[in-house]
Amino acid sequence: MxxxxxxxxxxxxxxxxxxxxxxxxxxxxxxxxxxxxxxxxxxxxxxxxxxxxxxxxxxxxxxxxxxxxxxxxxxxxxxxxxxxxxxxxxxxxxxxxxxxxxxxxxxxxxxxxxxxxxxxxxxxxxxxxxxxxxxxxxxFDTAVNTAVEAIDKIRDTAEAHDRMFVVEVMGRDAGYIALNSGIACGAEDILVPEEITNFINIMKRISSDKRRKKLVNIIVVAEGDELGGAAAVKAKILEAFPEIDVRATILGHIQRGGSxxxxxxxxxxxxxxxxxxxxxxxxxxxxxxxxxxxxxxxxxxxxxxxxxxxxxxxxxxxxxxxx
Amino acid sequence: MxxxxxxxxxxxxxxxxxxxxxxxxxxxxxxxxxxxxxxxxxxxxxxxxxxxxxxxxxxxxxxxxxxxxxxxxxxxxxxxxxxxxxxxxxxxxxxxxxxxxxxxxxxxxxxxxxxxxxxxxxxxxxxxxxxxxxxxxxxFDTAVNTAVEAIDKIRDTAEAHDRMFVVEVMGRDAGYIALNSGIACGAEDILVPEEITNFINIMKRISSDKRRKKLVNIIVVAEGDELGGAAAVKAKILEAFPEIDVRATILGHIQRGGSxxxxxxxxxxxxxxxxxxxxxxxxxxxxxxxxxxxxxxxxxxxxxxxxxxxxxxxxxxxxxxxx
Amino acid sequence: MxxxxxxxxxxxxxxxxxxxxxxxxxxxxxxxxxxxxxxxxxxxxxxxxxxxxxxxxxxxxxxxxxxxxxxxxxxxxxxxxxxxxxxxxxxxxxxxxxxxxxxxxxxxxxxxxxxxxxxxxxxxxxxxxxxxxxxxxxxFDTAVNTAVEAIDKIRDTAEAHDRMFVVEVMGRDAGYIALNSGIACGAEDILVPEEITNFINIMKRISSDKRRKKLVNIIVVAEGDELGGAAAVKAKILEAFPEIDVRATILGHIQRGGSxxxxxxxxxxxxxxxxxxxxxxxxxxxxxxxxxxxxxxxxxxxxxxxxxxxxxxxxxxxxxxxx
Amino acid sequence: MxxxxxxxxxxxxxxxxxxxxxxxxxxxxxxxxxxxxxxxxxxxxxxxxxxxxxxxxxxxxxxxxxxxxxxxxxxxxxxxxxxxxxxxxxxxxxxxxxxxxxxxxxxxxxxxxxxxxxxxxxxxxxxxxxxxxxxxxxxFDTAVNTAVEAIDKIRDTAEAHDRMFVVEVMGRDAGYIALNSGIACGAEDILVPEEITNFINIMKRISSDKRRKKLVNIIVVAEGDELGGAAAVKAKILEAFPEIDVRATILGHIQRGGSxxxxxxxxxxxxxxxxxxxxxxxxxxxxxxxxxxxxxxxxxxxxxxxxxxxxxxxxxxxxxxxx
Missing domain, CATH: 3.40.50.450 (Rossmann fold)
Structure with a gap:
């Protein structure tokens, strides 16, 4: 050759x-x-x-x-x-x-x-x-680190405001980024396409956290989760808990770039x-x-x-x- | 005291x-x-x-x-x-x-x-x-640096795909973050609340860039721009240029956090x-x-x-x- | 228990x-x-x-x-x-x-x-x-990333000045950080405690690079290399090539910290x-x-x-x- | 023209x-x-x-x-x-x-x-x-941020070990980087070429800190300080307080590079x-x-x-x- x-x-x-x-x-x-x-x-x-x-x-x-x-x-x-x-x-x-x-x-x-x-x-x-x-x-390694740096920043503002955040990361068919960034950022829930999400469990968890005044919450969701992305999950949470201050954010294409x-x-x-x-x-x-x-x-x-x-x-x- | x-x-x-x-x-x-x-x-x-x-x-x-x-x-x-x-x-x-x-x-x-x-x-x-x-x-200084690091990453993927991106940064009434991050990232257009955006000029610029094969484009828009945020601007661009590969992304709350x-x-x-x-x-x-x-x-x-x-x-x- | x-x-x-x-x-x-x-x-x-x-x-x-x-x-x-x-x-x-x-x-x-x-x-x-x-x-993973970010910065200034740098990373008995940061930064030579360094080969390589006008050089050395750290390696290079612009730098304790x-x-x-x-x-x-x-x-x-x-x-x- | x-x-x-x-x-x-x-x-x-x-x-x-x-x-x-x-x-x-x-x-x-x-x-x-x-x-702005990120990392390890660090930053004739990075990192002392350093005051401060069990200390010194760089300052401290665990580190050329x-x-x-x-x-x-x-x-x-x-x-x- x-x-x-x-x-x-x-x-x-x-x-x-x-x-x-x-x-x-x-x-x-x-x-x-x-x-x-x-x-x-x-x-x-x-x-x-x-x-x-x-x-x-x-x-x-x-x-x-x-x-x-x-x-x-x-x-x-x-x-x-x-x-x-x-x-x-x-x-x-x-x-x-x-x-x-x-x-x-x-x-x-x-x-x-x-x-x-x-x-x-x-x-x-x-x-x-x-x-x-x-x-x-x-x-993959870089993308997860990028997601983690972003979610760390979001946690700063979540802590300042006692706020809940639903963060959408990339992954149409795969939950690798969601699972790893979620663990690394101490996410309260991680939603991945490989598993059917039990939303009732999430609601129970939120109720229990509310009772013990744990207001800061990060939910990491892969874009391909069957519940839909961050906006859909936020809507479902607001339906169940209209009084909660919850925000949705999509990390998007920053996950593809960077050194x-x-x-x-x-x-x-x-x-x-x-x-x-x-x-x-x-x-x-x-x-x-x-x-x-x-x-x-x-x-x-x-x-x-x-x-x-x-x-x-x-x-x-x-x-x-x-x- | x-x-x-x-x-x-x-x-x-x-x-x-x-x-x-x-x-x-x-x-x-x-x-x-x-x-x-x-x-x-x-x-x-x-x-x-x-x-x-x-x-x-x-x-x-x-x-x-x-x-x-x-x-x-x-x-x-x-x-x-x-x-x-x-x-x-x-x-x-x-x-x-x-x-x-x-x-x-x-x-x-x-x-x-x-x-x-x-x-x-x-x-x-x-x-x-x-x-x-x-x-x-x-x-302010930290927030602009955060926005710039994110847009730099987006430019990496924009260059790889010859793609246009509309990036929304914070600023409901003020274009400071948009103006400074836009200049720092070499944005082709910067849309701020302090100025009425002349969309016809943007379309002309895009047409001219297309002619000279300059396909990578970053448009930075402050959330408070009168055209609306990234999604609205993307929609307007697609209306005029349906064939263009354009994505919208909202940097969101990462701009508030970080060291x-x-x-x-x-x-x-x-x-x-x-x-x-x-x-x-x-x-x-x-x-x-x-x-x-x-x-x-x-x-x-x-x-x-x-x-x-x-x-x-x-x-x-x-x-x-x-x- | x-x-x-x-x-x-x-x-x-x-x-x-x-x-x-x-x-x-x-x-x-x-x-x-x-x-x-x-x-x-x-x-x-x-x-x-x-x-x-x-x-x-x-x-x-x-x-x-x-x-x-x-x-x-x-x-x-x-x-x-x-x-x-x-x-x-x-x-x-x-x-x-x-x-x-x-x-x-x-x-x-x-x-x-x-x-x-x-x-x-x-x-x-x-x-x-x-x-x-x-x-x-x-x-380990964080330490190597920290070393790599630092060496990338050193390469910026090395390129600007057409200069050689000897960079010492941590590792008294082990060359893991040196090997991985060296590969990741495209180091021209990597010196580790696990291997006897053949300095004659390094000199040959430098001579050959000089001939083809490749002046920018990064040599990564683990602190435990038998030649000694960055200062010792720099001295040996200057002995052989007194005309070369070579600097030594010790990354030091930054490798232990950070998120x-x-x-x-x-x-x-x-x-x-x-x-x-x-x-x-x-x-x-x-x-x-x-x-x-x-x-x-x-x-x-x-x-x-x-x-x-x-x-x-x-x-x-x-x-x-x-x- | x-x-x-x-x-x-x-x-x-x-x-x-x-x-x-x-x-x-x-x-x-x-x-x-x-x-x-x-x-x-x-x-x-x-x-x-x-x-x-x-x-x-x-x-x-x-x-x-x-x-x-x-x-x-x-x-x-x-x-x-x-x-x-x-x-x-x-x-x-x-x-x-x-x-x-x-x-x-x-x-x-x-x-x-x-x-x-x-x-x-x-x-x-x-x-x-x-x-x-x-x-x-x-x-200047980038160089100080680079120094600050490095000193933050050094503080992590200083805190873990209750250790003192003398950190040398660039500045042969000027203390700008030292002053600004020192303030930004909460340095206990900042040594600049523009001012004759009163070493007796530093010794008093260290003694007083020791008494109140404040063992972590960061001293930032510009390379052009008249006491000499980090190694010289460390030696002077050890002369006065031989029992203190103090390390010297030179940030060096990383301060010139980076995005x-x-x-x-x-x-x-x-x-x-x-x-x-x-x-x-x-x-x-x-x-x-x-x-x-x-x-x-x-x-x-x-x-x-x-x-x-x-x-x-x-x-x-x-x-x-x-x-």
Whole structure:
């Protein structure tokens, strides 16, 4: 193999730049040429491809976002789109792909491989941490720290006013950010998509807290909880307790940005490094993951089908500790 | 004077704890007894009053919120409420008051003084920075830095996706936070309550940016802008440009919390220190402010009536610099 | 068991307060009484012991340091000291101990148990991450993030001046902080106690970088490296390259403080929670650790004797990625 | 005037990039061509000059350091050096200069102007805040906040161990950073170059604190204090109180780096904007400063000769508040 290409796809996540740097530097070290593709599969279709050198990735590790930009591509879901994409790769002499992204990214890679047999290695980059075959996905560590810093600030004002806050964090299908930020901020309740929320228990808890004059309350809710987000939960609380001073806040996109934590940078470096080793070793259709502190390989098939399970035992602990 | 009392009132602001510390320590240094009143005027009415010592304020300067808690009190707006409040102060032998808060706090103090002639000194504590007689109010510096850190993170993801964001910051009547965070983050547009927004100009600017492929855009809007908040502005943009990928986000209460900046801590210290000196010197009904780096005194009357003006010349500069 | 006591010992580490909170709240939930011992074994000897309630640990999880304070006790190393300590525990009716600290803490506990058979459970709290039987010790995650934020700032000024910096991080016997902060900051060289530094290779690397005009260089050195700390390394570099603009900086105690990361808070919560469960289940002389994401128990014997090994494969990767 | 050039010189300071952005964008808005000179006067001599466009300064405002790099130039202090520099400017058709830096930068500009009559406008960029004719210099606000965050962390560990710390901050001739960070962190003593330190008073204060069991102490010392830095002060304390657990720490270069605060970004923007207006209006040999919130012009002569005075009244306040 002489030339590989690299892209980021799906939602951006802190640490993607560190992974890009690792892929580029490792490839060059092994005398592989590296091309960057901008805006994911869409840029592949449009031929937005450029050669990368060592200095292309200088001083990017500490930056949020992705210098390769990212996008979702409807066109790549069509055979015509993928054909164009393949032609662009051929034109540029690309013999292998490294893909940083989530579920959707690897699904696309699977279809593409069936059609064009171009080897591809994946790196899990999504703040949601919900990909099977890895204990951890790039960006998750930073995103939770960002959420925690924000909720700490909200607690300051909640304490000052003896107020209740419902804080919505990211996570459409996964409660990882909610569970971890909720525990870390001492949230009185944590609502996640993986569990049906028992609202009667929440009401009982609020009643009991009111009796003992515990007025400050933080409820962390994942955006994908079946009750709805922060606004819906606030409305339900006000229905039951119209006299309570409760506010809703949505942390939103701040969770995607910011300088990555050391952990995201180190694991991104390891994954990027290993991805190049894997593609040089002739592997394909595998995602580089982290299991029990070790770097492992998981077939895309498995990573796509399964969902990393949430440790729901921690929910019970959270309730006891916030009491 | 032998005994004074101290309260925080209105919305909480970072730096309030530093001001509390300064008042308590300066008073004790001058052999004045200091009492803390919890939850502002409401706690005054309810007699939620306690003696404070040097160690009561140890290690609080770096904390957000206010250890005295704050609240808004409807009861204090009634003559009966104020009578109860006065009786509580008499019962505790309080001869002077130091009040940390905003407009409403000082208005209440004025009415109270007319009725009961109890001397009071104010310290401007509000993140909105909109009080006349001072260049700066406690909490403003921290709040803008918090907003800027958040918008920087949002820009990371905006750049990754070539996306437009409308970010709502606090400021119901005042555009200080919006103007300063907007300039500091290179916002393409800044919408403030002090100026009628020319939406046609915004649309022209967006069209022009689209033509030259400048797709990343940050629009900062104060919550009190006459167009409405972030959601309303986003809707208007989508009406004009349905194809644009635009998101709205409300920074919300994170702007109130967090460890205060050095500037908020230092000015809070100076104001608290001076407030005690002023009350000992027999002054009353004045607010301690900061003008041209010097600590000054402004009658409550003036602080209440006028509004600190926004430097609108900076709006033009912001537009040129973001181009 | 009806009553347990809790202490922190050795160097302080971010996350200790979260562990204290978890122990207290879990114990109270199970109707165990909890006593806090201030200043570690020294406070035990002196009887600096007090009852803790739910509110004793309110709002401490986000704080650095330890509300129980910590100290090293020479007296506890003597039979007389331990006798006094035991008498104090008896006087207070303490039937079990939970100890948050490092190697030395657990060694002390082992000797104490042999003499007095008082059950004890340990929680690994040290920023050095060098205890066997756990993938991770409390405070490590925060300490590395603190080091990384500092080195990122140093890189800003290094880039501005085309300057070389030798940055010393904590780690007398262990290179965990150095290795991880070095990778995360793209350090050109990382010097750790676990490996004999080949200074000739460093000189070659510097020569080669000079030739290709790569003047900005960050060398991260653990305080326990056999070459000495930052000042010694800087001197050696200047000996070989007198014309190079190189600065030495010691990050120092900032690495111990600060609000803990989400990871330190969550793991501290899990460990504190589990420590109470273990002591109630009749276990003793075990440390609660984290292995492969799961909470496990390791006998003190093992935790003391062995040293968590550093992943030296990452050193080679670091060199390739910084090239 | 058709073409100007821009450089940063002296020590780097957060906010320099925001000023660069403002100069470039404002100049282009007025159809002036802008050239960047790398590495200050040294780069001017070497002809390290390049044309800048709007996108040259995209996304730099939030970065520490200076994209133009900075250096000190001995050669520029010689007539031959300045002649070469002038020839380079002539070759590139430069008709005016904008200089971001400190004292030394403006002194150089004065000599240069006398010899070659090339108009120059200055922007004060130095974290030391010690230039006359401006209340504030770029980078100061960020540097103090960085110092405060670091000292807060040190206080965490000081409290945990009941320990004294001597913390050295930057400031060879000026105590601005020491005074402001000291007040903001509640330092028990603050040592600045502007005042002869009365060490006997410090010893008395330590003795008195010891008697009342106040063991945690933070002493902030500017590097230019006449007692010497942190190590010297620690040694003097240990001489007087050998039993005290006291540590010295030097914050060092972290104070120069990091993302600038909103205040540094906004003032840098205003100064850069005004510098271009001034040079277009035919002004020369003036520094753009900030006085009483307004942008003003001060002749280099005055800015060089005088030194911004430290408000020593705040020293007394600091002592009272830390008691």
């Amino acid at each position: 002489k030339r590989i290409a690299l892209l980021t796809s799906g939602g951006d996540a802190p640490g993607m730049n560190a992974a890009i740097r690792a892929v580029v530097r490792t490839a060059l070290y092994h005398n592989l040429e590296v091309y960057g593709i901008r805006r994911g599969y869409q840029g592949m279709i449009e031929g937005d491809i450029f050669r990368m050198e060592t200095t292309s990735v200088s001083n990017i590790m500490q930056r949020g976002g992705t210098i390769l930009k990212t996008a979702r591509s409807k066109e790549f879901m069509t055979p015509e789109g993928r054909k164009k994409a393949y032609q662009q790769l051929q034109k540029n002499g690309i013999e292998g792909l490294i893909l940083i992204g989530g579920d959707g990214t690897f699904k696309g890679a699977n279809v593409f491989f069936k059609e064009y047999s171009l080897p591809a290695i994946g790196i899990p980059g999504t703040i949601d941490n919900d990909i099977a075959g890895t204990d951890y996905t790039l960006g 990555p934590s050391y952990f995201d940078r180190v694991q991104a470096s390891r994954m990027g490094y290993e991805a190049v080793n894997a593609i040089m070793a002739g592997e394909t259709q595998v995602m580089i993951g982290l299991k029990n502190q070790e770097i492992i390989h998981t077939p895309f098939e498995k990573a796509i089908k399964e969902h990393a399970p949430l440790n729901l035992k921690m929910m019970e602990m959270a309730r006891i500790l916030a009491s | 032998k005994r004074i009392a101290l309260l925080t009132s209105g919305g909480d602001a970072p730096g309030m704890n530093a001001a509390i510390r300064a008042v308590v320590r300066t008073a004790l240094y001058h052999n004045l007894e200091v009492y803390g009143i919890r939850r502002g005027y409401q706690g005054m009415i309810e007699g939620d009053i306690f003696r404070m010592e040097t160690t009561s304020v140890s290690n609080i300067m770096q904390r957000g919120g206010t250890i005295l808690k704050t609240a808004r009190s409807k009861e204090f707006m009634t003559p009966e409420g104020r009578k109860k409040a006065y009786q509580q102060l008499q019962k505790n032998g309080i001869e002077g008051l130091i009040l940390i808060g905003g407009d409403g706090t000082f208005k209440g103090a004025n009415v109270f003084f007319k009725e009961y002639s109890l001397p009071a000194i104010g310290i401007p504590g509000t993140i909105d920075n909109d009080i006349a007689g001072t260049d700066y109010t406690l909490g 205060p900046s050095y500037f908020d801590r230092v000015q809070a210290s100076r104001m608290g220190y001076e407030a005690v000196n002023a009350i000992m010197a027999g002054e009353t009904q004045v607010m301690i402010g900061l003008k041209n780096q010097e600590i000054i005194h402004t009658p409550f009357e003036k602080a209440i009536k006028e509004h600190a003006p926004l430097n609108l010349k900076m709006m033009e500069m912001a537009r040129i610099l973001a181009s | 009806k009553r347990i006591a809790l202490l922190t010992s050795g160097g302080d580490a971010p996350g200790m307060n979260a562990a204290i909170r978890a122990v207290v709240r879990t114990a109270l939930y199970h109707n165990l009484e909890v006593y806090g011992i201030r200043r570690g074994y020294q406070g035990m000897i002196e009887g600096d012991i007090f009852r803790m309630e739910t509110t004793s640990v309110s709002n401490i999880m986000q704080r650095g340091g330890t509300i129980l304070k910590t100290a090293r006790s020479k007296e506890f190393m003597t039979p007389e000291g331990r006798k006094k300590a035991y008498q104090q525990l008896q006087k207070n009716g303490i039937e079990g101990l939970i100890l948050i600290g490092g190697d030395g803490t657990f060694k002390g506990a082992n000797v104490f148990f042999k003499e007095y058979s008082l059950p004890a459970i340990g929680i690994p709290g040290t920023i050095d991450n060098d205890i066997a039987g756990t993938d991770y010790t409390l405070g 803990p990361s989400y990871f330190d808070r969550v793991q501290a919560s899990r460990m504190g929670y589990e420590a109470v469960n273990a002591i109630m289940a009749g276990e003793t002389q075990v440390m609660i650790g984290l292995k492969n994401q799961e909470i496990i128990h390791t006998p003190f014997e093992k935790a003391i004797k062995e040293h968590a090994p550093l992943n030296l494969k990452m050193m080679e990767m670091a060199r390739i990625l910084a090239s | 058709k073409r100007i050039a821009l450089l940063t010189s002296g020590g780097d300071a957060p906010g320099m990039n925001a000023a660069i952005r403002a100069v470039v964008r404002t100049a282009l808005y007025h159809n002036l061509e802008v050239y960047g000179i790398r590495r200050g006067y040294q780069g001017m001599i070497e002809g390290d000059i390049f044309r800048m466009e709007t996108t040259s300064v995209s996304n730099i405002m939030q970065r520490g350091g200076t994209i133009l790099k900075t250096a000190r130039s001995k050669e520029f202090m010689t007539p031959e050096g300045r002649k070469k520099a002038y020839q380079q400017l002539q070759k590139n058709g430069i008709e005016g200069l904008i200089l971001i830096g400190g004292d030394g930068t403006f002194k150089g500009a004065n000599v240069f102007f006398k010899e070659y009559s090339l108009p120059a406008i200055g922007i004060p960029g130095t974290i030391d805040n010690d230039i006359a004719g401006t209340d504030y210099t770029l980078g 600038p605060s909103y205040f540094d970004r906004v003032q840098a923007s205003r100064m850069g904007y005004e510098a271009v207006n001034a040079i277009m209006a035919g002004e020369t040999q003036v520094m753009i400063g900030l006085k009483n919130q307004e942008i003003i012009h001060t002749p280099f002569e005055k800015a060089i000769k005088e030194h911004a005075p430290l408000n020593l009244k705040m020293m007394e306040m600091a002592r009272i508040l830390a008691s």
